[in-house]
Amino acid sequence: MSDLTSRAGAAPRGPAAPAGPAAPAAAASAPGVHPRPLWSLRPESDRASGDAVVSNFLLHWFPAKALKASLDWNYSLWLGTISAALLLLLTLSGMPLLFLYVPSVERAYQSIKDIEYVITFGSWIRSVHRLAAHLMVAVVALHLARVFLTGAYKNGAGRGQRREWNWVIGVAMLLLTLFLSFTGYLLPWDQLAYWAVTVGTNIASSIPFAGAKIRELLLGGRVIEQPTLIRFYVLHIVALPGLLGVLFVYHMWRIRKDGGLARADREALLRERAEVAPARTKTYTLLGIARGTAPTIRASSVEAADVTVNAVPDLTRRAAIVNLGTIALLSILAVFIRSPLEEPANALVTPNPAKAPWYFLWLQEIVTDTTLHIGSFTINGALIGGVILPGLLVTLLTVWPWLDRSPAGAAGVWFGRDRRTQNLVFVLLALGVIALTLVGTFCRGPYWHFYWPWQAWPEIPGRI
């Protein structure tokens, strides 16, 4: 082995390798050697721009060239990048919280109170973490809506594309985001936490046959106690973020493998193939670098000079704007928006009304309204609204790319004409979810009775 490498390494140098003090400068200009340890924000040449992508670890997932159309602010709205920025921020702000929070039913609430009122910057860090989590749910959902409405899960011109599987990964990541939020707001062990666990695990126990066992596995017993808290804690800090991280990396890799955004395929499909002038080539061989001239080819527009830009700096600049902008916005918001903390968990008193966070309120509405009475036979709304309906929705989302029979040209454009009906159905379903969320947020009072936002709630004693 060592014999082979030494020969391969020595052979190509030959007379070109100079000796003496001039060596570092000359080596720097050799092919495949990247003189700058850091990449430039303003590369001087295409060569320097390409080198940045090759030499920098953080940039290795970028292509050397990016399609101008794919970088459009108003095509992707950069929602995926914002989600990634929020995930980064959540990881960073979660670190100090890991040191400060104590996952014990006796001490969890007090440790959150310490973070909120005693620890320097504690309340700000917790607010960053909480706001980023809320925003991430919203942005990931919007990202999914963008991908659906532009038909971006469809394969186009490239070979070996598996965009439908990246969509499936995306749906899984949305569910993980929701589950991370759920496990996160349980940790303060306040009233919101306690009753959310009660309701959430009872929804699981409404599953026929296996339900009781599943609830026992989630709770670590038959009542909500220390085993429950430690289970949700480990899920929140290790299991779910780990899984989300793996899927995130795979999601990014697949975008590269699928040839970029669906919009790139659209450009390739719609545009004429243009002749590309012969260019100088170099091929790395075992014995050295063979230089030559490429044959004239008819390339798709994706490589054409007038529609592409160098990834460095055009793509990196926008990615930086989105990332830093998200972080800046949240850092400022977190100064002004404090995180709520309800009364300590009390198994004896259910708050009235007991409301879930906004992103679960549509589910709370559905479990309220879906108990079915057929003669003397009753099906609990927990099963229909809490398991069957959301399960159907997720299944439908997952398999949709295989049901969508529109032509490849319908991908990569907002509200494509060939996908009008499915886009309409999607928008109507989304509006339904939003409407239920609004009803749950603004129109539900004590005992989950309906009140208009301007109606006063009746006085109800806090305890009996």
Next chain:
Amino acid sequence: MRVIRNRRDFLLKLGTGAGIAALGAQAGASLRSLVPNVSYDAPTTVKIGPPAEYPDGLKFLPDQRLFVFREGNTFHAISAVCTHLGCTVRAEALSQVETRTVEGAPLRMTHKFMCPCHGSAYSGDGGNVSGPAPKPLAWFHLSVSPDDGQLIVDLAQEVGRDFRLTVG
């Protein structure tokens, strides 16, 4: 089913199989360790004080999530756990008390029960009246302890709505 061709093939399959079996066993053992073998839950049979401490009408026991009703010298107990998703229902006194026959036994209806989570409503006998609750509130068995005369509730033993404990 493919046939094993030679010794090398056999050893390869044996090794792969052993690896998969080991991983499967590890995963199974890890999951099984999360299923509790011992329950440290509160006992289901609880002494809830001497009958004389109970006023006529309703008393709420938060620790047991239980309503205990007294009507002269008869007692009955209704669960406060909503049958929909397990929140604790609240009792609201009715403005006028009426006596109805429930499962053949007369019952004085003094309260109704409402759930703060999803708006289920129950009548004074625990029957589900409106909202998403799929079935009535549970009634639990009451008895008198032979040693000190306290009431005992058995939270694992559901009884019919004609159950009454008469204390001598």
